[in-house]
Amino acid sequence: MNENLILIECKDKVGLVAIISELMAKHHLNITAMREFVDEDNDTFFARIECFGSVVSEVKLLNELKEVLPEEAKITINPKKEKKVAVLVTKEYHCLGDILIRHSFNTLGANVCMVAGNYDVLKPFTNRFDVPFFYVSHEGRSKQDFEKDLVKSIEEFNPDYIVLAKFMRILSPDFVARFKHKIINIHHSFLPAFIGASPYRQAHERGVKVIGATAHFVTNDLDEGPIIVQQTIPVNHTFKVSDMVTAGKEVEKSVLSKALQLVFQDRVFITGNKTIIFE
Known part of the structure; x- marks a missing residue:
C-alpha cells in the first residue's frame, strides 16, 4: 500500500x-x-x-x-477505507433516500449493510436498492425487548457505524453504551436550541429568523452529544410550520451527508463532548 x-x-x-x-x-x-x-x-x-x-x-x-x-x-x-453502516428509520424517507442513492452510486464512502425500522413503511423503498430491511416493531412491547431484537438484527452485520436517519425512538443507555461513539443522529434543529421531537413548531412559535439541522454523535443526554456538522437557513414571518418542515428537510439531508463524509474519511476525533474535525 x-x-x-x-x-x-x-x-x-x-x-x-x-x-x-x-x-x-x-x-x-x-x-x-x-x-x-x-x-x-x-x-x-x-x-x-x-x-x-x-x-x-x-x-x-x-x-x-x-x-x-x-x-x-x-x-x-490505515483504518478500513470503506465502512459498513446500519441505518435506523421510522417513517420519514428523505434522509434514508439520500443515503441509499449515494450508496447505489458509490459516493457515500461506505456500504449500507442493512436498514431497520420500527415501522415497515420504508421496506419497499429500501428493497429497491437491494438492501435488506428488518422490521422491528416497538408497539405493545417493552423498550428492553424492542432493543434486544434491534441489536440482534444490527450485530448480524457488524457495522462500523449506526446512522439514525429520522429514527424517532429514544435509545436506552445500554444500547448507546453498546455502540459508544458509533451512533450518528440527524436532529431537525440547530442545537442546543429546540431539543426534542417538535423543534419546527417550537421555532415557529418563538418567531425565529433562522432554522437549521445538527448531526451529532449520540450519548445518553438527549440531543446533546458531540456535534459534527451544523447548518442554518433564513426564514421569516411568512413561513408556516409546514414551510419550515419542508425547508428543514433539505438542510437535514445536507448536514447528515456532510457529517457522514467526514466520519467515513476518518476526519473526526471525539474529545469529551466536543469534536475535532480535520477537513
Missing part, C-alpha cells in the same frame, strides 16, 4: 510533530498532509497524517510510534 493514513491521539508534549515527522522519514514515508491540534483544556494532542510510501510492517511502525509517543497513545494505521 503506497497511500497511508495514520491517526494519533495522545497526551501533549513539546516536539511531537518533529518526533512523528522524524519517524515517518525513517520509514521512508513522505508526509503529504498533516493536520494537528492540541486540546489545551484536556492536554491532548490530535493528528491526522496522510503519507505516501510502502509500509514494510504496520506492526513495527505501530510499536515504534508507541515507543516515542506518550504512554497510552491511541494510534490507528
Whole structure:
C-alpha cells in the first residue's frame, strides 16, 4: 500500500510533530498532509497524517510510534477505507433516500449493510436498492425487548457505524453504551436550541429568523452529544410550520451527508463532548 493514513491521539508534549515527522522519514514515508491540534483544556494532542510510501510492517511502525509517543497513545494505521453502516428509520424517507442513492452510486464512502425500522413503511423503498430491511416493531412491547431484537438484527452485520436517519425512538443507555461513539443522529434543529421531537413548531412559535439541522454523535443526554456538522437557513414571518418542515428537510439531508463524509474519511476525533474535525 503506497497511500497511508495514520491517526494519533495522545497526551501533549513539546516536539511531537518533529518526533512523528522524524519517524515517518525513517520509514521512508513522505508526509503529504498533516493536520494537528492540541486540546489545551484536556492536554491532548490530535493528528491526522496522510503519507505516501510502502509500509514494510504496520506492526513495527505501530510499536515504534508507541515507543516515542506518550504512554497510552491511541494510534490507528490505515483504518478500513470503506465502512459498513446500519441505518435506523421510522417513517420519514428523505434522509434514508439520500443515503441509499449515494450508496447505489458509490459516493457515500461506505456500504449500507442493512436498514431497520420500527415501522415497515420504508421496506419497499429500501428493497429497491437491494438492501435488506428488518422490521422491528416497538408497539405493545417493552423498550428492553424492542432493543434486544434491534441489536440482534444490527450485530448480524457488524457495522462500523449506526446512522439514525429520522429514527424517532429514544435509545436506552445500554444500547448507546453498546455502540459508544458509533451512533450518528440527524436532529431537525440547530442545537442546543429546540431539543426534542417538535423543534419546527417550537421555532415557529418563538418567531425565529433562522432554522437549521445538527448531526451529532449520540450519548445518553438527549440531543446533546458531540456535534459534527451544523447548518442554518433564513426564514421569516411568512413561513408556516409546514414551510419550515419542508425547508428543514433539505438542510437535514445536507448536514447528515456532510457529517457522514467526514466520519467515513476518518476526519473526526471525539474529545469529551466536543469534536475535532480535520477537513
